[in-house]
Amino acid sequence: MKLSISHTTHYSYSGPVSDSVNELRLTPFTNDQQSCYQHSISVEPNAPLFSYDDYFGNRVHVFSVNRQHRKLTIRSQMTVVTREAVKPSSGKEGMAPKDAWEWLACDKAANRFAEFLLPTDYTGITPEVAAFAETPAHGKTGEEQLGVYGWLLAVSNRIQSEFVYDPEATNVHTIAGDMLRRRRGVCQDFAHLMIAACRAKGVPARYVSGYHFVGDLQGGSADFEQASHAWVEAYVPGMGWSGFDPTNNALVGERYVKLGHGRDYKDIVPVKGVYMGTSDADLTVTVDVKKVED
Structure with missing residues (x-):
């Protein structure tokens, strides 16, 4: 596009x-x-x-x-x-689920992705965030069967389905833990919560800023999603960095334009x-x- x-x-x-x-x-x-x-x-x-x-x-x-x-x-x-989003071929990830989770837990991954694994002011890992990360698929557990990519899809889906988009609920300084308690926020808050959940599970994740095109879906009218937008890139062993938009529960593909990435909003x-x-x-x-x- x-x-x-x-x-x-x-x-x-x-x-x-x-x-x-x-x-x-x-x-x-x-x-x-x-x-x-x-x-x-x-x-x-x-x-x-x-x-x-x-x-x-x-x-x-x-x-x-x-x-x-x-x-x-x-x-x-x-x-x-x-271009369109890259998806696992034939529905399979680059590594077997158990191998992928074990690779993320090794020292090599910790050293390579240190800046995207450590919590920040916006992405602090509170007990509530850690609990949220343990049950991404509406209470289902067993990430070894789910796989890293599947777990990320489940987290994105849960944020979009359980939280309300409300521009009045938060501000530019709101952190993930606060948004989790309020159950409402904007794309910046949804991205920070997903990043915090990823880091709680040892999945490298970074904050992305850019634009999301929805003009043809809205009859050409302006919409908040067509303005500046924020989403998440997470590292999937065997696949690399993959983009997820928890605000819309969508994979990042041809409707998205990336400007930059960092540990959280403050970096970019x-x-x-x-x-x-x-x-x-x-x-x-x-x-x-x-x-x-x-």
């Missing part, structure tokens, strides 16, 4: 500000799942952009606006071709910065995702 995406972030300040220093993680990956054909970023007031790759391989653009200004606008535009905030001046600012973010016909 060929997708055209525009993402605009606009800040309006109540008074003049200066020395605004910002980081942007708005560049789509090119990998086995997607190819970025075109990408551009522009800033008003005009400022030079510098780029580098962070520890996780995300492309970061940085810029500074030193002179006084009352507005700041960041525009990102991209064209990406995506799309736009963040600091400035000197008034603390009063209005933020407006608009995202438009369209399918391009070849």
Whole structure:
């Protein structure tokens, strides 16, 4: 699927500000799942952009606006071709279930994926999270028979079916344990809960930010899922990293565009910065995702 995406972030300040220093993680990956054909970023007031790759391989653009200004606008535009999700062939995973769980428990896996196995501020492993991880398939146990991939599907399904999508229930600082008690949240919260459950079971998992296209499913109307979105990538022995969207209980395929990944949301905030001046600012973010016909 060929997708055209525009993402605009606009800040309006109540008074003049200066020395605004910002980081942007708005560049789509090119990998086995997607190819970025075109990408551009522009800033008003005009400022030079510098780029580098962070520890996780995300492309970061940085810029500074030193002179006084009352507005700041960041525009990102991209064209990406995506592919269908990779699934186990003939319904079988790359390793036998017992072998896969044993491989994840070995020192080699612990050393290789250390940063994606340790809990973070957002993905703390509370007793409630650990209990949730032990019964992913509505109370069913026996992960050796279920297999790692099957267990991940069960966790994603349980989160989507048992929790309510509610933009008013949580905020950007909500952690997995809090969302688990409230039983409601947004895509960021659902992703953090699934990551925490994965790490409780010794499955490497990382937080992914990007976009989810649903325009053709919604009659062309805008929807929260068509804006910025978050999901999970988990490591399945014998298969590699696989994407799961617990908000929609879906495999990550051609309707998804990945911008970056990290241990949790804090590692890959799309736009963040600091400035000197008034603390009063209005933020407006608009995202438009369209399918391009070849």
